[in-house]
Amino acid sequence: MAYQNKNDHGFVTVYDGTSSAKEVHQEYAGIQTRIFKIIVIGDSNVGKTCLSYRFCGGRFLKNPEATIGVDFRERTVDIDGENIKLQIWDTAGQERFRKSMVEHYYRNVHAIIFVYDVTKLSSFESLPEWIEECGRHSVPPMVPRILVGNKCDLKGKGEVPTSLAQRLADGYNFPLFETSAKDPAEKEHVDAIFLTLAYKLKNHKPLRLRQLVESRPVPLSEEQELQRTCLC
Ligand SMILES: Nc1nc2c(ncn2[C@@H]2O[C@H](COP(=O)(O)OP(=O)(O)OP(=O)(O)O)[C@@H](O)[C@H]2O)c(=O)[nH]1
Numbered sequence: 511m512a513y514q515n516k517n518d519h520g521f522v523t524v525y526d527g528t529s530s531a532k533e534v535h536q537e538y539a540g541i542q543t544r545i546f547k548i549i550v551i552g553d554s555n556v557g558k559t560c561l562s563y564r565f566c567g568g569r570f571l572k573n574p575e576a577t578i579g580v581d582f583r584e585r586t587v588d589i590d591g592e593n594i595k596l597q598i599w600d601t602a603g604q605e606r607f608r609k610s611m612v613e614h615y616y617r618n619v620h621a622i623i624f625v626y627d628v629t630k631l632s633s634f635e636s637l638p639e640w641i642e643e644c645g646r647h648s649v650p651p652m653v654p655r656i657l658v659g660n661k662c663d664l665k666g667k668g669e670v671p672t673s674l675a676q677r678l679a680d681g682y683n684f685p686l687f688e689t690s691a692k693d694p695a696e697k698e699h700v701d702a703i704f705l706t707l708a709y710k711l712k713n714h715k716p717l718r719l720r721q722l723v724e725s726r727p728v729p730l731s732e733e734q735e736l737q738r739t740c741l742c
């Protein structure tokens with residue numbers, strides 16, 4: 511399957527399947543960095559793209575378009591002296607843009623971030639469905655999960671009280687974060703979401719790069735891989 515995703519924010523997410531996984535593997539040969547796959551899931555428009563961009567790109571992404579399929583971003587973090595690469599799979603919330611991709615999202619996943627919009631109750635009410643979808647795809651229970659209420663800068667217009675979110679989080683035994691991808695003052699809080707997962711994953715068995723590459727829908731061509739950049 512070939513598909514094209516937007517790449518006008520510095521991230522190449524165009525796949526045509528023209529090169530083998532081996533070439534991509536050689537590109538990284540010698541780099542002793544463990545890689546973990548984190549998927550960001552939730553209704554359309556809750557801010558999944560903006561949150562992942564804030565973490566990987568360091569700033570708020572103005573005027574994002576709806577994600578089609580998946581956008582990949584990466585950031586390497588230092589956890590207790592070890593470099594760990596977090597590969598963020600920013601998934602599409604709209605059913606029509608995700609249905610052919612769902613299997614790829616969940617394959618070999620290491621951690622899941624469920625996002626809702628604190629100003630939109632329906633996005634919160636959808637969470638059990640998203641959580642059930644993970645279950646249907648046999649994501650093991652030991653895979654860490656985190657609940658994130660986004661758009662807290664609009665909290666005055668909030669529809670989802672913290673107490674309600676906390677009750678849901680407690681029910682599933684997930685940590686809860688409320689934050690804003692937009693508010694610059696929340697930058698470190700957004701980082702903390704991903705770093706919390708990185709700390710949890712540090713002691714997990716790493717996924718080998720080859721596995722990760724093969725779990726992508728279609729591998730990058732060599733040229734695309736060279737172009738692939740992260741603003742962090
Ligand atoms: N006020 C505010 N707006 C935000 C925040 N995060 C995202 N937005 C806005 O919410 C809208 C949707 O953001 P996206 O990041 O594209 O949402 P998404 O969940 O990736 O949507 P899909 O790709 O369709 O699944 C955009 O207009 C963003 O500018 C936030 O923290 N605060």
Ligand SMILES: [Mg+2]
Pocket residue numbers: 558559560574575576577600601602603
């Ligand atoms: Mg998006």
